[in-house]
Amino acid sequence: MKLLENKVAVITGAAMGIGAGIADLFAEHGATLYLLDIDGPKCEAKAAAMRQAGHRASAFAADVSQAASMRPAIDAALIEHGRIDALVNNAGIYPRRAFMDMTEAEWDEMQNVNLKSLFHICKLVLPGMMERRSGKIVNLGSVTFFKGMALLSHYVAAKGGMIGFSRSLAREMGPYNIHINTVTPGAIKTEGEIIHADPKAIAAIQSRQCLDRRLFPADVAGVCLFLASALSDGMTGQTLNVDGGLILY
Numbered sequence: 515m516k517l518l519e520n521k522v523a524v525i526t527g528a529a530m531g532i533g534a535g536i537a538d539l540f541a542e543h544g545a546t547l548y549l550l551d552i553d554g555p556k557c558e559a560k561a562a563a564m565r566q567a568g569h570r571a572s573a574f575a576a577d578v579s580q581a582a583s584m585r586p587a588i589d590a591a592l593i594e595h596g597r598i599d600a601l602v603n604n605a606g607i608y609p610r611r612a613f614m615d616m617t618e619a620e621w622d623e624m625q626n627v628n629l630k631s632l633f634h635i636c637k638l639v640l641p642g643m644m645e646r647r648s649g650k651i652v653n654l655g656s657v658t659f660f661k662g663m664a665l666l667s668h669y670v671a672a673k674g675g676m677i678g679f680s681r682s683l684a685r686e687m688g689p690y691n692i693h694i695n696t697v698t699p700g701a702i703k704t705e706g707e708i709i710h711a712d713p714k715a716i717a718a719i720q721s722r723q724c725l726d727r728r729l730f731p732a733d734v735a736g737v738c739l740f741l742a743s744a745l746s747d748g749m750t751g752q753t754l755n756v757d758g759g760l761i762l763y
């Protein structure tokens with residue numbers, strides 16, 4: 515069964531990692547995709563490979579921290595299809611930095627990319643969803659919010675803000691039948707994780723998971739598909755951990 519047949523989806527940070535995995539699964543389920551990434555050539559390569567495989571995907575070079583940078587992609591989706599059914603806010607950065615070494619510019623960049631980006635893109639996408647009284651927004655948080663994590667105070671603050679924003683917006687947008695949920699991944703093997711995370715720390719995290727295996731973008735993509743599809747029509751304002759059972763509640 516294809517869960518996103520005739521649906522139009524926007525995915526940010528889709529050139530690699532979890533975003534690319536979400537794009538692959540959404541395409542398999544019939545969605546027409548608008549892929550945004552700050553790395554334009556890599557995003558175009560991803561979309562081209564998907565088109566080669568028979569899927570519908572367009573790439574846009576866009577910085578999620580800049581509203582004007584995302585507008586062309588959103589406008590294209592609305593002009594070509596008249597609607598955006600699902601928005602996945604996946605783009606994010608997570609460079610580690612000790613708080614006492616952190617500059618104000620590093621703090622601000624983290625908030626702008628990981629949190630304020632939601633302000634910008636929701637302002638662009640929500641008017642159409644409100645008009646049609648239909649929409650699914652899936653935000654990519656992080657389980658680090660529930661326990662805290664050293665060297666990531668700026669990141670965890672942004673991801674916690676995302677959960678608060680999602681819950682509040684879910685209340686505001688519920689009357690318009692717009693569903694807003696957050697997926698909080700644990701340690702997922704992606705290009706970004708390989709650059710930023712310490713392998714020993716990853717092994718320690720895995721030892722605390724219920725499931726004794728690494729997690730991959732496809733693991734997160736499955737839950738995003740559920741939240742973008744009609745299967746989750748009764749849910750909004752929720753936060754779902756995809757962490758192999760690292761945090762249980």
Ligand SMILES: NC(=O)c1ccc[n+]([C@@H]2O[C@H](COP(=O)([O-])OP(=O)(O)OC[C@H]3O[C@@H](n4cnc5c(N)ncnc54)[C@H](O)[C@@H]3O)[C@@H](O)[C@H]2O)c1
Nearest residue numbers: 527529530531532551552577578605606656701702704706
């Ligand atoms: N990998 C993990 O273990 C993990 C765990 C928890 C949460 N997450 C979250 O999942 C999301 C994806 O993580 P990932 O590991 O796939 O990262 P990644 O670094 O592998 O990929 C991120 C993608 O986002 C793009 N991007 C970065 N800044 C951007 C910007 N300003 N505008 C547009 N695109 C931008 C990058 O070019 C890249 O293609 C992030 O929000 C991250 O915080 C990841």
